[in-house]
Amino acid sequence: MTPRLKLEDVNVRFAGLRAVSDVSFEVAPGQICAVIGPNGAGKSTLFNAIGGYVRSTGKVYLDGTLLSGKAVHQIAAAGVRRTFQNGGLFLDLTVIENVMVGLHQTHNISLIAGALALPSARRVEAAAIDRARELLDLMDIAKFEKVLVRDLSSGQRRIIQIARALAAPAKLLMLDEPAVGLTTLEIEHLDQILKTLARQGISVLLVEHVLDLVMSVSDKVVVLNSGMRLAEGAPAEVRQDPAVLEAYLGYSELC
């Protein structure tokens, strides 16, 4: 089977520094893959390389199609959606408006139809609102529908980011530390959502420090250290790996 995501020798250099070095791995359809490692290991940079946010060498494939060299919006349109560690939301828009921006690809109205509020435009807009409400329900944030994102906590914002990233038919969802600032209850909810998505065939790439979540949801864990792939395997294997324990100095065991 063609892997959902395939990385071949991906490299990212910043002014002589190798932030990501020759990283290769694959993620299968419907697989949840966690990328862990100490701070500065290159996890977020790897996300940026996959999404086209930074220049990288090597090759990235989505369902066998080459993504490398494409623009961010083209990669997003191909089905790679992500959340951001910081920012990434439109603070002066309401929660539902933020999610509706995420529906741009599937619920688009031409300028003229929109300007004249033609019946076709009204229908698409109404469908977009219904879809956005569904997503808010799924993430249990329907009560914030009309609230400005500016007025919400960082934990709530993370949930909105996920709802928004899911708005379009995503093939690969990249979540950058989605559990930071979430309560235990919210983390359990997130755990369920990720497993549901995986069952629907969406692959998930997860950068996360909350190791309980990582161990619970991941089918596979990739460990990065200083930009290099240190280990790869099932969660249970990786947590026994001596090299991994070494990198996480101070941790006698991973969790």
Place this chain on the structure above:
Amino acid sequence: MSEGAGKRLGLVIGLVVLLLLFAAPEFANGYVVYILAMICINALMATGFNFVIGFLGQLVFANTAFFGIGAYCYGIVLVHTGLPFPLALLVACIVSGIAGLLVGLPALRLAGFQLAIVTLAFNELMQWVYQHSGSVGGGPSGLELPDAQFLGVALITDRAKYVFILAVTIVAIWMVRNIARSTVGRAIVSVGSGELAAAALSIPPERYKIAAFGLSGFFAGMGGALFALLLGRVAPESFSLNQLLLGFAMVMVGGMGTVTGPVLGAVLLTAAPEFLRNIAGAEEILYSFLLIGLLLFMPSGLFGGLCALVPSLRERHLGTAP
């Protein structure tokens, strides 16, 4: 008051205001009618301006150029081709819209002060073009325009012109409201709020930046064409830096990034000098204090201040939703 009742009340007030506006030539004197027409024209100019400085959040000063291009296009088409005036108006809107798209190109590479200066330079370039327009645009003395006549409709008096200008303005503002609430409006606002975040949702930032500039040119140009219609002539001095600052102030004072704000700004800053004129000698000082005071105490503009008082007035970028 329930939401539904509030909506109905708003609708009734809106209809009454609309009726009064259209009936104004029946009871108001010619001077007031002229000022009302200028309010419409300035509202369109400020609305155009708002697309880039409000919705897209870019510091752009090409607005008066679009206004001028609209006015000159209308005049030139009318004088040199003899096309009916509604067509001249349409051509003017389209040409200034295209000018907007072209000015949008440098905005793909520049932002902030650099973009401000480049677009300011475009304004000055257009000034030079008007001055050197020779027989086409009349050069420094400008063009005298023939009467606007079409299919038996003749817009000769200010009163007749005003009714036409008001109708066009209302339709245009309605269209802007629809755009702001549609995918295009949301995409422009999201690109303005965070380019990469928008791109991460498959929105091509370049396309929507250019679109904002095109729309800016289109509506500012429409204002310019109606201005030429009202005055019956076009001349370079109408499109000076003063005009630019006035447009900028209207958007700021009214409320950036909203549909209502620029209209409120245009109403206030067009009408205020006429009221202040009665206070001989203190006119400019009072006008300046009015501007400073408003920006100091209502940093998000008149409409922003109103929304803080009545949150249900807040505009949303949502279509059919309640």
